[in-house]
Amino acid sequence: MKYLLLICSDEDQVATLNQEDGEAMLAEYGVFAEEMAARGVLAGGERLRPTADATTVKVRSGEVLLSDGPYAETKEQIGGYFLVDCADLDEAIEIAAKIPGARVGSIEVRPIWPM
Amino acid sequence: MTTPFEAEVTEVFHREWGRVVATLIRRTGDWDLAEDSAQEAFVIAVERWRRDGIPASPGGWLTATALNRAIDRLRRAAMGRQKLRDLAAMMPGPDTPDPDESGIVDDRLRLIFTCCHPALALDARVALTLRSLAGLTTSEIARAFLVTDATMAKRLVRAKAKIAHTGIPYRVPPAHLLAERTTGVLAVIYLLFNEGYEASTGADLVRAGLCDEATRLGRTLTELMPDEPEVLGLLALLLFHDSRRAGRVDASGDLVPLDEQDRTRWNAAAITEAETVLDRALRLGRPGPYQTQAAIAACHATAADAAATDWAQIAGLYGELGRMTGSPVVELNRAVAVAMADGPQAGLRLVDGLADSGALRDYRLLAATQADLLRRLGRRDEAAEAYRRAIDLAGNERERRFLIRRLSEVAAPARP
Structure with missing residues (x-):
């Protein structure tokens, strides 16, 4: 089954990381991604720019409406994701728990709806 | 008939x-x-x-x-x-062997671990266990949890949908998850029992029936996992609690405190079975919170009368339990045991310490315990104040009536 693992964290906290901690975090993500690729479960994953760079788009009565910022103002925001293809929810949970961001923020595990 | x-x-x-x-x-x-x-x-x-x-x-x-x-x-x-x-x-066909015959895992174990999967909401785990494993109807479960049939039906539909859509596996968890998941299953069964126990009066038979369902599930689990000491510990605990059911309320439905209960109304057969089960658990040599709670319940159940209760032993067991769980509620219980073993002053010191830590603010039994200890120390005004706080926080009508009775005792003008 495929699952999208959404990495949610407090952006302000991430922004205030000093260079050393930031690099250490990136290195951890590198190790995680390598490990999962070797295991054969990784189907994709990216880091996202912060919500300050987000544009929200909606169409109402045929008109395209834009707003600056994320679709919802919440303390934690999606900062990145991994797409994994694994056996079941237990394996997805196990993988999610290994994402470095799980220790500071949280990971939302969403099964992909097969079409 | x-x-x-x-x-x-x-x-x-x-x-x-x-x-x-x-x-x-x-x-x-x-x-x-x-x-x-x-x-x-x-x-x-x-x-x-x-x-x-x-x-x-x-x-x-x-x-x-x-x-x-x-x-x-x-x-x-x-x-x-x-x-x-x-x-x-x-x-x-030959490719689908019956697991019971071939000695592989019992399907009921797969079912209970799936029903109690931690990705499901707790109330959904409880409902699903009662429906699928115990065979209660949706409206029976709805009545037991005081919600409408429609609400309960929706809860069950949503839980089953989540299992199907998210790929919750239908299996007994692998070794590295087993201990943690077993704890989760035991928690669901214990919660089920407590739901019934809190409500075990004649007027509330449906909810009281939850005690029987929980005990039955506990027993099934000991058959399926005979070497898990905590599984045995939980069953022993449920049997000890359940043995007192008939003595817990009086003819008018009022709660009778443990020390005032008529011990001849306790179920001796259940106590004997509980002792046997607990003994089996302890001999496996892996202590845990349920076994310790069962050992405490055993101290009460086997005392000839209230005065013969070994409170020092109980206080020691609560100390052990507190180290395992870190729970302030356990510490409160230890304080009660210490009060019985060493006098209300010693108990009150522990309770006041807990109250000052703020960990149990608004917990109804903290106020009720303070009230009781102050009453026994003859500090009537302070006791009355604590009883009033406890009455405001009381969980149900029976508890409230009991506290009001006590309040009227301490608030009555002292006789000259």
């Missing part, structure tokens, strides 16, 4: 429902189909068995019949190739 035949069929239902549903879910992968087919099989069984007698292996008969009903239902509904493929996979 229940005839012997009806009583036996009811017994078979309790014993076999979970097994039939569990096997059907494994074979069909469809929870609703499994439940509907099991239901149908039981209806057929009542008719057939009334005429022919109950077969030697009623469980096998019911599973085979339910499987046939499921195949029939699928056949009727089969429209595309997918359904027919499902059907082919279900057909009994």
Whole structure:
């Protein structure tokens, strides 16, 4: 089954990381991604720019409406994701728990709806 | 009146429902189909068995019949190739050995671990366990949890949908997850028991029935996991609690404190069984919170009268339990035991320490315990104030009545 693992964290906290901690975090993500690729479960994953760079788009009565910022103002925001293809929810949970961001923020595990 | 035949069929239902549903879910992968087919099989069984007698292996008969009903239902509904493929996979054959016969995992164990999966909301885990494993109807569960049938039906539908959509595996967890998940299963059973125990009065029979369901599930689990000391510990704990059921409330439905209970009304057979089960658990040499709680319950259950209770031993056990769980509620219980062993002053010191830590602010039993200890120390004004706080926080009407009675005792003008 495929699952999208959404990495949610407090952006302000991430922004205030000093260079050393930031690099250490990136290195951890590198190790995680390598490990999962070797295991054969990784189907994709990216880091996202912060919500300050987000544009929200909606169409109402045929008109395209834009707003600056994320679709919802919440303390934690999606900062990145991994797409994994694994056996079941237990394996997805196990993988999610290994994402470095799980220790500071949280990971939302969403099964992909097969079409 | 229940005839012997009806009583036996009811017994078979309790014993076999979970097994039939569990096997059907494994074979069909469809929870609703499994439940509907099991239901149908039981209806057929009542008719057939009334005429022919109950077969030697009623469980096998019911599973085979339910499987046939499921195949029939699928056949009727089969429209595309997918359904027919499902059907082919279900057909009994050499490639689908019956796990009970081949000595592999009991399907009921798969079912209970799936029902109690931590990705499901706690209330959903409880409801699903009662429906699938214990065989309660949706409205019985709704009444037990004081919600409408529609709410409960929705809860069950959503839980089953989450299992199907998110890929919650139908299995006994692998070794590295087993301990943690077993703790989760035990928590669901204990919660179920407590729901019933809190409400165990004559007027609330449906909820009181939850105690029986929880004990039955606990017993089943000890059959399925005979070497897990905490599984045994939980069953012992439930049996000890349950043994006091008849003595807990008086004729008018009021709560009777432990030290005032008529011990001849306690269920001696349940106490003996509990002791045997606890003994088995302790001999496995892996202590845990349920075993410790059962050991505390044993101290109460085996004391000849309230005065003979070994409070020092109980205080020591609560200390152990506190180290395992880090729970302030356990510390409160230890304070009560210390008060009994070393006097109310020693107990009150611990309770006041807890109150100052703020960990149990607004916890009704903290105020009630303070009130009781102050009353025993003769500090009537402070006791009255604590009783008033406890009354504001009281959990149910019976508890409130008990506290009001105590308040009137300490608030009454002192006799000259």
